Amino acid sequence: MIQYNRDNMAELLRAHDINPTHQRIEIAYALFSRQEHLSADQVMAIVNGRHAETxxxxxxxxxxxxxxxxxIREVIVDPSKVFYDPNTGPHHHLYEVDSGRLTDIKADDIRIEGLPDLPQGxxxxxxxxxxxxxxxx
Amino acid sequence: MIQYNRDNMAELLRAHDINPTHQRIEIAYALFSRQEHLSADQVMAIVNGRHAETxxxxxxxxxxxxxxxxxIREVIVDPSKVFYDPNTGPHHHLYEVDSGRLTDIKADDIRIEGLPDLPQGxxxxxxxxxxxxxxxx
DNA sequence: CTAGGATTTGGACTCTGTCTAACTATCGGA
DNA sequence: TCCGATAGTTAGACAGAGTCCAAATCCTAG
Incomplete structure (x- = not known):
């Protein structure tokens, strides 16, 4: 398990062809250090925790x-807000409708069979x- | 294939313990006669097609x-609006991200295997x- | 140091959806 | 028939997520 820090983040951003600015590093760090699904306003709150910065x-x-x-990946489960997921590997989601908690389900053992052919084009x-x-x- | 009309709709609503008013019948008719996925504002537009009524x-x-x-069932695929689906039977969805078109996939042949056990409670x-x-x- | 492109910013704005308080329709009973 | 009670509808104000824009700021190469 990698320890995430600001330097990591800068590299990660560069590797994805993104100019690593302060704000971008903080936002990436918020997502990756937690490995959680966050909504935009949660990211806001974390990044601006001490002083307003972003x-x-x-x-x-x-x-x-x-x-x-x-x-990152977008997860659309709640009509009122989008979640952002730092895990871009194949996996699925478990959503607790009453609490709004969203957790990963490993894709390893899941097989989806019998999907029909896609339409043309x-x-x-x-x-x-x-x-x-x-x-x- | 059943022909849907206003009388059908009234019965359908009663069967679901819903008092069939004019507005409710029109909205149900909009959804069921088309058998399509509609967003709230599409329903608005259809129901108020000629004169503002609802x-x-x-x-x-x-x-x-x-x-x-x-x-009906709710389909959450687009961060900006919810779709409503008159088909409540088991089935899945195909979403064209560029056009916003949403269509059904029959569940008949689809098997999803290997889902992990649910958390307690x-x-x-x-x-x-x-x-x-x-x-x- | 400086010009120029990239980035960030506040605030206005849009859009979907909810809320509220007033209004209307309906129905059962006297 | 009239009456009151209850359910349903309405306009418009409101809330929250997300976008847009023009101005300000930040780099970086020269």
């Missing part, structure tokens, strides 16, 4: 940049499998 | 009521499988 616009710009560059971008659960009463 | 608040109230009563609400595709350049 604007809302930059948080959104940066997250979208990371997305484009394939550094179309290629797969991704397959999202989301298991929605709630606490039993 | 307010935004009623459209949202009604769609949420239908959801609670299990008459939790029960499955639903499993959503979304295949995201884009047009090949």
């Amino acid at each position: 604007s809302k616009a930059t948080v959104y710009n940066t997250l979208n940049l990371f997305l484009e560059k394939g550094l 179309v290629e797969t971008v991704g397959i999202d499998l989301i298991v929605r659960v709630k606490r039993t009463a | 307010s935004k608040a009623t459209v949202y109230n009604t769609l949420n009521l239908f959801l609670e009563k299990g008459l 939790v029960e499955t609400v639903g499993i959503d499988l979304i295949v995201r595709v884009k047009r090949t350049a």
